[in-house]
Amino acid sequence: MWIEYLPHTADIRMKIRGKTLETLFRNGIIGMGHILKEGFCEKRMSSDLSLKIHVESSDTTCLLVDFLSEVLSASYTEKSIFCKVDFLTLDSSEILAEIHGMRVEVFEEEIKAVTYHEADVHKCEGLWESVVVFDI
Numbered sequence: 001m002w003i004e005y006l007p008h009t010a011d012i013r014m015k016i017r018g019k020t021l022e023t024l025f026r027n028g029i030i031g032m033g034h035i036l037k038e039g040f041c042e043k044r045m046s047s048d049l050s051l052k053i054h055v056e057s058s059d060t061t062c063l064l065v066d067f068l069s070e071v072l073s074a075s076y077t078e079k080s081i082f083c084k085v086d087f088l089t090l091d092s093s094e095i096l097a098e099i100h101g102m103r104v105e106v107f108e109e110e111i112k113a114v115t116y117h118e119a120d121v122h123k124c125e126g127l128w129e130s131v132v133v134f135d136i
Contacts, residue, residue, distance in 0.1 A: 001103075002016065002017050002018060002023070003009045003015075003016055003017075003027050003030065003031040003034070004016075005031075006131070009090055010136075011115070011133050011134055011135050011136055012035055012109075012111075012130075012133070012134040012136055013118070013131060013133050013134075014028075014031045014032075014131070014132050014133075014134070015128045015129065015130070015131050015132075016028050016031055016129065016130060016131075016132065017126050017128065017129040018127065018129075019126075019128070020039055020128065020132050021060070021090055021128055021129060022087050022090055023122075023128070024064070024121070024128040024130065025057075025064060025067060025085070025090065025095070025100065026085055028064060028067070028068050028130075028132060029068065029071050029082055029085055029099070030083055030112075031082065031132075032068055032072065032111065032132075032134070033081045033083045033101075034073065034120070035083060035111060035134060036075060036104075036107045036109055036110050036111065036134060037081055037104060037108045037109075038102070038106065038108055039108060040081050040083065040102075041081070041083035046100055047083075047084060047100035047101055048101075048102055049078055049080050049100070049101050049102070049103060050098055050099065050100045050101075050109045051074055051078070051082075051098070051099050052093075052096070052097070052098050052099075052131060053067070053070045053071065053074070053095065053096075053097050053099055054094075054095070054096050055067050055070055055094070055095045056093060056094045057093055057094075058093065059092065059093065059121075060092045060093070060121040061116075061119050061120055061130065062116070062123050063092070063093060063094070063095060063121075064130055064132070065114050065115070065116050065119050065132070067095050067097075068114040068132065069113070069114045070111075071099055072111055072114055074099065074101075075101070075114070077109075078101070078103070079103055079104060080101040080102060080103045080104060081101050081104055081107075082099040082100065082101035083100070083101060084099070084100040085097050085098070085099050085100070086098045086100075086103070110136060111134045111135070111136055112134075112135040112136060113132075113134070113135040114132060114134055114135075115132075115133045115134070115135055117133045118131040118132075118133050119131060119132055119133070
């Protein structure tokens with residue numbers, strides 16, 4: 001499984017994996033979408049909203065957290081869940097991407113923030129992986 005939810009006392013802890021950085025980041029938004037509304041990203045649907053996001057950070061770990069934070073902010077601003085992303089640029093310190101989502105009436109879970117706690121993007125046994133902790 002590429003997305004795994006781990007036990008945590010008060011927050012939601014998610015471990016994501018991917019063969020490439022693109023897959024890792026894509027699994028991050030899918031996993032976050034699943035938290036906002038369970039099973040939402042598993043449904044095949046067309047998007048009714050597309051936004052461009054540009055993020056620059058000091059390293060790949062910060063880039064993941066900052067990217068997910070931008071997507072989360074867009075989710076609340078647009079009252080949408082984003083499940084698809086097209087990367088125009090993705091390297092260790094910069095992302096230019098177009099995110100695609102669907103508007104929703106209500107979120108099942110409120111995520112207050114994507115935290116840096118436990119985040120560490122690294123390669124393990126040929127896969128990119130990281131843990132992401134969401135403050136709920």
